[in-house]
Amino acid sequence: MLNRKVTYRLYPNAAQKVGLQEMLGLHQRLYNTALEERIRVYTETGQGLSFAAQCRQLTQWRQSSTGLASLNAQSGQVTLKRLHLAFQHFFRRVKNGETPGFPRFKPLSRYPGWGYKTHGNGWKLHPGKEGKHGRLYLQGLGLVPVRGKARTAGTPVTCDIVHKAGRWYASVTLAVESISRERGTERGAFDWGLTDFLTLATPEGTETVANPRHLRNQLAELKRMSQKVSRKVHMAQEVSGREQGVPVSANLRRAIAHLARLHAKVARQRKDFLHQISAELVKRFGAIGTEALSVKNMVSGGSSRKRGLNREIHAASPATFLQMIRTKAEEAGSWYEEAPTRELKPTQRCHGPCGPQCACWALPAEKKALSDRQHQCPHCGTACGRDENAARVLLRWMETRLAGQELSEVWSGGSFTAMTGHSAGNEHETHAIAV
Numbered sequence: 001m002l003n004r005k006v007t008y009r010l011y012p013n014a015a016q017k018v019g020l021q022e023m024l025g026l027h028q029r030l031y032n033t034a035l036e037e038r039i040r041v042y043t044e045t046g047q048g049l050s051f052a053a054q055c056r057q058l059t060q061w062r063q064s065s066t067g068l069a070s071l072n073a074q075s076g077q078v079t080l081k082r083l084h085l086a087f088q089h090f091f092r093r094v095k096n097g098e099t100p101g102f103p104r105f106k107p108l109s110r111y112p113g114w115g116y117k118t119h120g121n122g123w124k125l126h127p128g129k130e131g132k133h134g135r136l137y138l139q140g141l142g143l144v145p146v147r148g149k150a151r152t153a154g155t156p157v158t159c160d161i162v163h164k165a166g167r168w169y170a171s172v173t174l175a176v177e178s179i180s181r182e183r184g185t186e187r188g189a190f191d192w193g194l195t196d197f198l199t200l201a202t203p204e205g206t207e208t209v210a211n212p213r214h215l216r217n218q219l220a221e222l223k224r225m226s227q228k229v230s231r232k233v234h235m236a237q238e239v240s241g242r243e244q245g246v247p248v249s250a251n252l253r254r255a256i257a258h259l260a261r262l263h264a265k266v267a268r269q270r271k272d273f274l275h276q277i278s279a280e281l282v283k284r285f286g287a288i289g290t291e292a293l294s295v296k297n298m299v300s301g302g303s304s305r306k307r308g309l310n311r312e313i314h315a316a317s318p319a320t321f322l323q324m325i326r327t328k329a330e331e332a333g334s335w336y337e338e339a340p341t342r343e344l345k346p347t348q349r350c351h352g353p354c355g356p357q358c359a360c361w362a363l364p365a366e367k368k369a370l371s372d373r374q375h376q377c378p379h380c381g382t383a384c385g386r387d388e389n390a391a392r393v394l395l396r397w398m399e400t401r402l403a404g405q406e407l408s409e410v411w412s413g414g415s416f417t418a419m420t421g422h423s424a425g426n427e428h429e430t431h432a433i434a435v
Contacts (some may be wrong), residue, residue: 199390
């Protein structure tokens with residue numbers, strides 16, 4: 001069984017909105033209380049509290065608190081489990097010498113939501129006709145109308161209720177027996193970029209996918225609203241004489257909500273675009289190649305002079321896009337692989353021919369700077385765009401991995417076999433690449 005998530009938007013009535021907000025507040029206080037208890041016990045005894053110990057404490061707290069008693073017991077355990085995982089990640093970072101990031105107390109405005117473990121225990125999904133829309137039963141609230149549809153039907157397993165930008169969502173995990181996705185038959189390799197989102201190389205030629213720049217289109221309004229919120233917060237601090245815990249006026253609350261909706265809109269546009277492009281690539285190509293990207297290294301250094309570039313890199317979400325491609329290719333049974341960037345150097349290496357049956361494949365004597373957007377090979381004279389050259393290098397690398405065979409010849413058990421060498425009779429199609 002495979003697990004897949006589907007997100008439904010909730011449309012609660014006025015009474016249900018109040019109930020959802022109360023539940024959110026109870027889970028937020030439970031999280032903070034459990035965190036406080038862990039800190040207290042460690043300070044007094046030098047020993048930490050385990051997840052099982054806090055679950056036993058939760059049983060006692062429910063007996064003395066009518067608010068906690070009204071919550072589903074398993075949903076409370078999910079909240080404690082999230083705190084437990086936060087400490088697990090903290091200890092892992094300490095062990096690895098990273099910035100620890102001790103778990104923090106969460107204000108209600110930054111608490112995302114809560115979860116349920118078992119379908120039928122505190123929650124139950126009632127899909128509509130053909131699995132589209134329907135209603136969601138929540139303990140203490142009744143049936144809440146929802147909109148959404150799972151791409152692949154499955155059995156509901158778990159549910160997370162999420163409060164984001166003033167709206168309520170239900171993220172439901174489905175257990176599905178199998179996933180069918182249309183698979184293409186072409187070969188292609190792409191180079192990710194910012195000027196063009198993708199430069200796609202195929203045996204027939206080169207194509208580009210434009211970068212929609214959703215964040216840049218909203219940047220002026222985001223800046224204006226951010227400054228408006230900052231001014232109102234500063235005024236509230238001056239009036240109250242406090243740096244933290246200032247009273248939130250109705251105007252400030254509306255400004256914060258407006259800013260949150262703008263950010264949520266950009267995030268939805270970005271996610272929708274990435275899903276569409278990744279689905280189109282998998283639907284068209286049976287073999288896809290690209291280079292491995294380290295976003296952390298791409299955005300490190302440079303200080304303020306790289307601020308705009310780093311913002312555009314984050315806005316394009318290359319890591320998310322590659323993960324979507326990887327998942328969809330697996331669902332379709334396509335061949336997908338990422339080239340080792342440090343060894344291959346696709347933006348530096350030349351793809352051009354040095355003869356009728358081989359590629360130049362040479363590296364420049366002096367490394368090309370990021371500002372050099374044109375590729376000019378001093379060895380073979382090939383000239384083209386930097387991204388086009390990189391895409392064609394990746395295409396040749398992918399053909400080497402496939403050993404120059406037809407897709408039907410390397411098809412095995414629903415997935416392409418990653419070939420590491422040349423087949424007989426194809427020794428000169430491309431130069432061998434160490435991987």
